Amino acid sequence: MSKRTNESESGKPHGSKKLNTTFTKEDINGFFNQKIWDENFQNEMTKEIAASQPYRWGTIRELMDDTLLRNVRSEVLSEIAFTKKETDIYKVFQSGDLANLSGLDWDDLSRLPSLFKLRAAIYSEEFRDVVSKITGCGKLSGVKTDMSINTYTKGCHLLTHDDVIGSRRVSFILYLPDPDRTWKAQYGGGLRLFPAIVPNVPETDFHSKLVPQFNQIAFFTVQPGLSFHDVEEVRVDKQRLSIQGWFHIPQPGEPGFVPGEQEETESRSTLQQLQSKELQEYDFPKPFRTDIPVEELKLYETEFSTLTSDEVEYLKHFLNPIFLQPSNIQQLNKIFMEENVVEINEILNDDYAESLRSLIRETELNTAAPQTSKLIQHPWKCAIPPHKQRFMYIDGKTPFEGTEKGIKFVNQIGPQEAPSFGLLKSENGADNKLIELASFLRSVVFKKWLKLLTSLIVTSDQVLVRRFRPGHDFILATTTEKSLARGDEELNVLLEATLNLTPTAINPKNWESGEFGGYELCMALQGKNGEDGEDFEEDDDPAVYRANDPNDDSVLYTSQCKWNSLTLILRDPSVLKFVKYVSINAKGSRWDISAQWNVKDGGAVDEDDLADGEDSKTEDIED
Incomplete structure (x- = not known):
């Protein structure tokens, strides 16, 4: 606590004489x-x-x-x-x-x-x-x-x-x-x-x-x-x-x-x-994943090792063609199978990425970010409650009032909706482009591409478009449910994706130091976790880590805000994850699309079949 040492000039400890501590x-x-x-x-x-x-x-x-x-x-x-x-x-x-x-x-x-x-x-x-x-x-x-x-x-x-x-x-x-x-x-x-x-x-x-x-x-x-x-x-x-x-x-x-x-x-x-x-009914968005329909699931369960020309043509509308080439898919699969995580830079094709970046930047420069939850307008909502999370999100569902009565209605009385991004409309061009991209992540062929990359069959999904505003937004450290597998075939893990879409991260210096927050961090769950914070005792922290400490081996993965980068990670219930509060002094919002899937083993990818497909130089991959 003290700046000085407890020693005299001679280097010997001072005596035990005490100050008079009696006050009238x-x-x-x-x-x-x-x-x-x-x-x-x-x-x-x-x-x-x-x-x-x-x-x-x-x-x-x-x-x-x-x-x-x-x-x-x-x-x-x-x-x-x-x-x-x-x-x-x-x-x-x-x-x-x-x-x-x-x-x-x-x-x-x-x-x-x-x-x-x-x-x-x-x-x-x-x-x-x-x-x-x-x-x-x-x-x-x-x-x-x-x-x-x-x-x-x-x-x-x-x-x-x-x-x-x-x-x-x-x-x-x-x-x-x-x-x-x-x-x-x-x-x-x-x-x-x-x-x-x-x-x-x-x-x-x-x-x-x-x-x-x-x-x-x-x-x-x-x-x-x-x-x-x-x-x-x-x-x-x-x-x-x-x-x-x-x-x-x-x-x-x-x-x-x-x-x-x-x-x-x-x-x-x-x-x-x-x-x-019992209070999780007040958590929004909820960690609920929608089951993949049985007939659709059969498409992923069927053995395949390449994509058809029609499938590739659709994917090219969104994705960088380099990541549709069989040899590059094979390399990404190898990385994922060894590390349980893979990061793919420049994932969107140039035209799509540039159009999206221009629209998001136009929104940030010309429209003030909502400063309260009441100012957030459809199709966006505000994540609650704030002792767990706060950020703006689009989930493909209609809005609701964030009161006790409104939450009770949407949970227990009103229609129970499945996500339907295709029905959402906005006057904002960036919103519509993000909604289109979220719909793409729920497409059949994207899930087939996921299987080739991860050797996993997805059985349910949840996709969220998210915006973390400077001076407002974060997600505190949370784990998944302890029991993720819903049957003998499913694995007790989640496949999670974060499609980083932060335009200001095109200049890495805006975010790479971590001083402005906005980074996503995964760490191993250790010991007792409390919910306090103001006394800052390490044993009581929801997640204790030493920022920028390379010797902290509890940190499994950290990703700063990025532009046009997809991270796929396999996460089990022992892994905490959070998005650090975004500083008021950040250059802009953190934008991303987050996805979760329940999965079952899809078997190893046949490397010989992949090798028979279109060839390319694997060093071109930005992974």
């Missing part, structure tokens, strides 16, 4: 702005919090003594080292935990006296009693402390979550940006609060946003399934410094301790996780 009630009172102790102020705050929306929360400006907090900020910037941490749910620079500050040696404490005073003040009985009163949350622990220092710089963010872990009762964030400058709304970094459609399912658009200022605290009661919030991405080269943490329920021996309360709280959290499958 008068000391504690003096660390705060005196309005905090005024009964009228407390009563007014109690009323405001009781009436707050979307759940119980509050904020206090000028919480601490100004001189003390300025000294804290100076100590933090000069003495604390920050480590960059990044997963699917956040990017942030964080200090070590400050809970054991009193256990540091004299050298550390002598350099952090104001920070120590602040921690003592925050967890003092006097201030805990104020928090208890104005939030109505009940007694708070003084022995279980839990806080750290974060700095959000340009590109840092924290996506939607509810902070529900263990014995947490109240979350708080004390802001320390530059005290002599106003932090403006356009800088980003706001705390955004989300209402719930039903408990455990947040709406995709936030209800309230707090633009943080120096010496301002925000706090809210940790309410399972309700206290959803995020931290808006910081857009500028400025430090949004903050001290954040939690108050916990009383521990044994403390006033307000209730035997069994912590166990009950933890079991409720676990129960909610176990019940999460």
